[in-house]
Amino acid sequence: MLEVRNIRKEFPGTVALDDVSMAFEAGKVCALLGKNGAGKSTLVKILSGAQRATSGTLLLEGREAAFHSTRDAFRAGIATVYQELSLVPGLSVAENVLLGRMPRKGWLIDWKAARERVGKLFGEMGIGIDPAVRVGDLGVAQQQVVEIAKAMSFQPRVLMLDEPTSALAGAETEMLFRVVRRLAATGVAVIYITHRLQELSRVADTVTVLRDGKCVGSLPVVGTSAEAIVNLIFGSVVQRSRPAGLEPGGETLMEVRGLCSRGGYRKVSFELKEGEVLGIAGMLGSGRTELLRGIFGADPVDAGTVTIGGRAAGRGTVRARKRAGLALIPENRKEQALVLPLSIRQNGCLASLGKVGALGMITVAREGAVAKHFVQRLEIKAGDVGAAVGSLSGGNQQKVVVGKWLNTEPRVMLFDEPTRGIDLQAKQHIFRIIWELSREGIGSVFVSSELEELLEVCHRILIMRGGEIVGEVRPEDVTVEQLAVRCMAAENGTMAGAA
Ligand SMILES: Nc1ncnc2c1ncn2[C@@H]1O[C@H](COP(=O)(O)OP(=O)(O)OP(=O)(O)O)[C@@H](O)[C@H]1O
Numbered sequence: 001m002l003e004v005r006n007i008r009k010e011f012p013g014t015v016a017l018d019d020v021s022m023a024f025e026a027g028k029v030c031a032l033l034g035k036n037g038a039g040k041s042t043l044v045k046i047l048s049g050a051q052r053a054t055s056g057t058l059l060l061e062g063r064e065a066a067f068h069s070t071r072d073a074f075r076a077g078i079a080t081v082y083q084e085l086s087l088v089p090g091l092s093v094a095e096n097v098l099l100g101r102m103p104r105k106g107w108l109i110d111w112k113a114a115r116e117r118v119g120k121l122f123g124e125m126g127i128g129i130d131p132a133v134r135v136g137d138l139g140v141a142q143q144q145v146v147e148i149a150k151a152m153s154f155q156p157r158v159l160m161l162d163e164p165t166s167a168l169a170g171a172e173t174e175m176l177f178r179v180v181r182r183l184a185a186t187g188v189a190v191i192y193i194t195h196r197l198q199e200l201s202r203v204a205d206t207v208t209v210l211r212d213g214k215c216v217g218s219l220p221v222v223g224t225s226a227e228a229i230v231n232l233i234f235g236s237v238v239q240r241s242r243p244a245g246l247e248p249g250g251e252t253l254m255e256v257r258g259l260c261s262r263g264g265y266r267k268v269s270f271e272l273k274e275g276e277v278l279g280i281a282g283m284l285g286s287g288r289t290e291l292l293r294g295i296f297g298a299d300p301v302d303a304g305t306v307t308i309g310g311r312a313a314g315r316g317t318v319r320a321r322k323r324a325g326l327a328l329i330p331e332n333r334k335e336q337a338l339v340l341p342l343s344i345r346q347n348g349c350l351a352s353l354g355k356v357g358a359l360g361m362i363t364v365a366r367e368g369a370v371a372k373h374f375v376q377r378l379e380i381k382a383g384d385v386g387a388a389v390g391s392l393s394g395g396n397q398q399k400v401v402v403g404k405w406l407n408t409e410p411r412v413m414l415f416d417e418p419t420r421g422i423d424l425q426a427k428q429h430i431f432r433i434i435w436e437l438s439r440e441g442i443g444s445v446f447v448s449s450e451l452e453e454l455l456e457v458c459h460r461i462l463i464m465r466g467g468e469i470v471g472e473v474r475p476e477d478v479t480v481e482q483l484a485v486r487c488m489a490a491e492n493g494t495m496a497g498a499a
């Protein structure tokens with residue numbers, strides 16, 4: 001269906017793709033793998049007309065094709081869901097899905113027809129989102145679902161999904177797989193990028209691995225071990241588990257009492273001990289993100305208190321909470337955590353200007369020193385610290401967000417899906433950093449949709465459902481399946497979850 005030959009893509013100072021040749025078959029799902037910065041998104045952008053290759057050819061059904069814009073590619077039947085969300089927040093779901101293709105009645109837009117068309121599409125895909133709501137009012141995961149639906153609405157011949165599940169939890173992911181498999185069965189060629197290797201056997205037929213811009217192998221999924229794939233991606237990785245002697249201290253570091261927010265969560269109370277890593281498990285829409293934002297003072301709360309080290313953690317504003325020692329790694333890096341045109345150096349220091357400034361002045365040298373330190377510590381792949389954050393690969397951008405908050409020397413770190421879009425090795429780095437922090441007595445609250453991850457990294461896990469903490473488990477006492485069941489309980493299995 002689609003083939004690339006000898007594709008090369010150069011950016012100033014970087015070769016993102018180097019003589020890449022591969023083919024994608026109709027009716028097959030091909031997983032495209034590779035560590036952060038390997039060149040996956042760049043390949044997708046070239047295939048979708050968003051970027052031009054420096055050299056090389058592209059063949060669609062055997063015929064040479066040249067896409068000068070994403071429109072060209074769309075017309076040729078290639079639809080793409082990008083890693084970074086591309087919806088217009090101020091418009092409704094229906095308008096976003098049908099952007100530029102709204103049905104008309106004479107001169108006027110036929111709103112009723114638009115909503116019906118989108119409603120029907122959602123019905124077929126099992127999506128429970130109202131087409132009339134504003135996209136800006138949806139959570140990241142639901143926006144992701146809308147993106148996917150939008151791509152599907154073109155009835156493409158080739159569908160490319162760049163990390164579609166990174167924002168989704170269990171049931172939503174399952175739903176997506178069903179839709180993808182159904183599409184493949186109708187003859188669509190699907191290219192699927194993911195860092196979650198455990199997904200492969202459920203969704204993909206073949207895997208193709210990129211390493212440093214080169215294609216290093218293509219294999220069928222059946223009969224290939226996870227180890228073999230990991231070796232292709234990284235060379236080799238050491239998988240570490242939580243160090244044995246790492247126990248939380250006896251002192252209470254943070255206490256959350258009766259925190260409430262209408263529409264978000266109710267009567268949330270818990271304690272975080274010194275050096276404790278506390279997980280929060282829950283489905284999409286269970287209120288995890290809202291809770292972290294409430295604790296951090298990013299959104300107002302209706303009742304309840306947060307104390308740190310026995311003292312009230314200031315008024316519920318970000319400034320006061322930050323001063324009390326809180327840091328939040330938010331789930332949506334592009335909108336809530338980074339200024340894309342600014343450099344890695346500047347972004348990395350944004351939360352700790354007091355530290356890099358002297359007498360009210362910020363010096364590039366001091367910023368540079370701080371930035372170099374965390375680029376090394378987190379092994380961020382970048383030419384130099386002066387490069388714009390927007391030019392980094394998705395996973396490397398995420399690492400900058402983590403680095404930025406580590407610079408503030410917090411007492412409690414709140415992590416909302418910190419490993420979204422991050423490869424296995426980088427994930428291990430972040431875990432190691434969390435454990436290092438723990439050894440220094442710093443506590444962490446860790447929200448993740450990947451339950452395996454919670455079991456791996458946390459001392460204790462709270463279960464959140466419908467805005468309430470409904471239980472607590474220790475990782476050594478449960479399996480992933482048991483934890484998943486407790487998170488879901490009575491919730492339905494639609495893609496939009498309980499929202
Ligand atoms: N617009 C750009 N300007 C400069 N360099 C870029 C640009 N886009 C990508 N790169 C570089 O090209 C390389 C490949 O990036 P790409 O986004 O394709 O990686 P990826 O495999 O998708 O990684 P991830 O898993 O982190 O999303 C990286 O080194 C990145 O910094």
Ligand SMILES: [Mg+2]
Pocket residue numbers: 040041042083162393394395
């Ligand atoms: Mg990418």
